[in-house]
Amino acid sequence: MSLLKCKSVESGYGKIPILHGVELRVEESEMVAVLGPNGAGKSTLMKTIAGILPLMKGQILFKEEDISPLKHHALASRGLGYVPQEKNVFADLTVAENLELGAFTIKNPKEAIETIYHRFPKLKERCKQKAGTLSGGERQLLAVGSALLLNPRLLILDEPTSGLSPQATETMINLISKIRDDGTAVIWVVEESPKEVLAHVDRVYLLESGLVRKEGSGEGFLEDEEEFERLFLGHNVS
Ligand SMILES: Nc1ncnc2c1ncn2[C@@H]1O[C@H](COP(=O)(O)OP(=O)(O)OP(=O)(O)O)[C@@H](O)[C@H]1O
Numbered sequence: 001m002s003l004l005k006c007k008s009v010e011s012g013y014g015k016i017p018i019l020h021g022v023e024l025r026v027e028e029s030e031m032v033a034v035l036g037p038n039g040a041g042k043s044t045l046m047k048t049i050a051g052i053l054p055l056m057k058g059q060i061l062f063k064e065e066d067i068s069p070l071k072h073h074a075l076a077s078r079g080l081g082y083v084p085q086e087k088n089v090f091a092d093l094t095v096a097e098n099l100e101l102g103a104f105t106i107k108n109p110k111e112a113i114e115t116i117y118h119r120f121p122k123l124k125e126r127c128k129q130k131a132g133t134l135s136g137g138e139r140q141l142l143a144v145g146s147a148l149l150l151n152p153r154l155l156i157l158d159e160p161t162s163g164l165s166p167q168a169t170e171t172m173i174n175l176i177s178k179i180r181d182d183g184t185a186v187i188w189v190v191e192e193s194p195k196e197v198l199a200h201v202d203r204v205y206l207l208e209s210g211l212v213r214k215e216g217s218g219e220g221f222l223e224d225e226e227e228f229e230r231l232f233l234g235h236n237v238s
Pocket residue numbers: 013018036037038039040041042043044045191
């Protein structure tokens with residue numbers, strides 16, 4: 001049984017549909033990449049799975065439960081973590097305050113925060129610094145660390161390496177791979193450095209015009225260079 005299953009998912013904004021029947025699954029401890037051209041509906045799909053956008057049609061199952069009617073907070077406490085592309089930290093709060101807020105609903109918040117500091121020592125070093133003054137890589141680290149506080153079974157990351165330097169990108173890829181290796185399934189919306197990311201993922205979905213156009217292994221996608229160039233023209237295809 002899959003950890004997550006999207007069945008004929010339709011959603012969008014207001015009455016305008018953007019997704020037109022998406023089929024997607026994620027297995028336990030699997031890292032799945034979602035890629036596609038600008039405007040394909042990748043972020044819309046992530047927001048829908050995370051309970052931020054309501055489903056228009058179809059069904060989403062998480063741990064075999066129909067989560068279609070549930071909102072974001074209910075899903076977070078059920079083990080579905082989500083790190084949005086933007087505004088994923090509180091810029092005016094310190095690193096420590098961000099984590100305290102993230103751990104607000106947990107039984108042992110101090111212990112949970114220490115676990116995150118242990119995992120990401122950089123955050124401990126910067127604990128008194130305002131999140132808005134962190135580097136791009138450190139900010140993403142804080143956003144991912146905050147999501148990990150609730151010990152998710154599935155972590156949705158919308159372009160976690162967006163705008164990062166090659167070195168920060170490599171660090172983030174290694175950290176996320178480690179999160180997967182430790183047992184958390186990951187959905188990764190890929191925009192930058194797709195070749196590096198795809199080398200680490202288990203499966204890939206290509207989304208186009210609100211539909212899954214192709215599904216396969218990372219290696220399979222990397223072999224089709226023509227398709228790759230078409231998709232990522234103008235992006236940093238390292
Ligand atoms: N809040 C919104 N209200 C109305 N339309 C929106 C909204 N957000 C996104 N859209 C539209 O939905 C479509 C899909 O957008 P979405 O952000 O899901 O694409 P994406 O694949 O994540 O793109 P990108 O790679 O550029 O981030 C686009 O046509 C976009 O203009």
